[in-house]
Amino acid sequence: MTINITKPEVSDKSQDSEIVLSVNGVSKKFCRSLKRSLLYGVQDITSELLGSRTKSDKLRPNEFWALKDVSFELRRGESIGLVGKNGSGKTTLMRIIAGLIKPDTGFVKGVGRVAPLIALGAGFNPILTGRENIYANMSILGLSKKEIDEHFDEVVEFAEIGNAIDAPVQTYSSGMLARLGFSSAIHTNPDILLIDEVLSVGDAKFVAKCERRLHKLRENGTAYVIVSHHSPSILSACQSAVYLSHGEVIASGNAEKVVNQYEADLFNDGRTQASGVMFRDERTSDESPGLDIVSLFFRGNDDEILQALVSGKAVKLCIGIKSHQKIDNVNLRLAISELGGEGNSILYIGGSNDNKFFDLLPGKYEIQIHLPYLVLGPGTYSMYLFLRKDSFYTLDIVEPFIFTVNSNGKMIKSKVYQPRSWELVSIEAE
Structure with missing residues (x-):
């Protein structure tokens, strides 16, 4: 499946020339058995050295697809987000794009x-100093010694390492x-930046500095692929996902x-979406206690x-109701509770608490409870x-009525929605 991302206004280069990353039908399999994995690895290396390795599109015993036929394109200065539960293949895809596998x-x-x-810092040699690791790390990312010399002071200043730069990194905190x-x-000035849940690299002040630098890189044409479980980060940074x-x-x-689809699946936890609509057969006056609930939606x-709420x-x-x-x-x-939760009510509404009582004559009615914000x-x-x-005195009961609430794209860390409005107030104009 190919992702078509809207091209920003750029120079008069052709559209194809702006494509900096193309992922085409990528699949990757792994083996659940360590012994078999080692055996398959030896077989694959041998076949590759002999030039006899064929297309590896079939699973062998104990193998599974970590990725299956993933495709998308990314253009200069754009960003795409990867979302999914743990084990969905996001990091595997990032490692393939990085050339690690x-x-x-x-x-x-x-x-x-x-x-x-x-996995920032995972490639550092613990017995080497921070200075030595900078040169080793940035050279792996493609910079010459001259280029590293030019950026060295900026790297140290940005990282806020100070005098620890000449100490072995095994003495560093995480x-x-x-x-x-x-x-x-980031000081390699990359064309493509792969960001995998790594923005929590310090206190709030340092995170804000990282975000400012990432924004500047993007303005200069760097393209991003972002992995995050924090949906607002994806929505604020990415056109596509x-x-x-x-x-x-x-x-x-x-x-x-x-x-929105990811969050709906995440919160519903694989359950079939409830219809949220109920109609009952009407009872005769002899069968009824005098007042019946005939529908609920x-x-x-x-x-x-509505079949589902937002x-x-x-x-x-x-x-x-029918009287x-x-x-x-x-x-x-x-009383409303989470399905599969502990049974405690999240929301309770009582007509007696609101002093809402109705006097009814024989006939059909619809009681409406208006909720300006769900x-x-x-x-x-x-x-x-x-x-x-x-x-x-209870006349009729509905137990339980099942319904689904979908995300509005802003709820990833909230169990309730807080209505709000924003305003900029001038205190003192110059």
């Missing part, structure tokens, strides 16, 4: 210098190692749509019946609803 099928074509920000690795990579699951592309294209702003959107909870006789002081009580986060929920006369 070979694909079994397909190929990757890159233009210019590639700088992988993957944060110091990460900062030095990050600084070494690829959603991977078990090595296969589930969705691709517009970043917001892809992230949500409506949107256009009064359409966090933060306005909705109406609609309860259809067989005159009944006074009718009210509703409902505060529930993404997930699947169960609702228990009680139709009462006064505060204690």
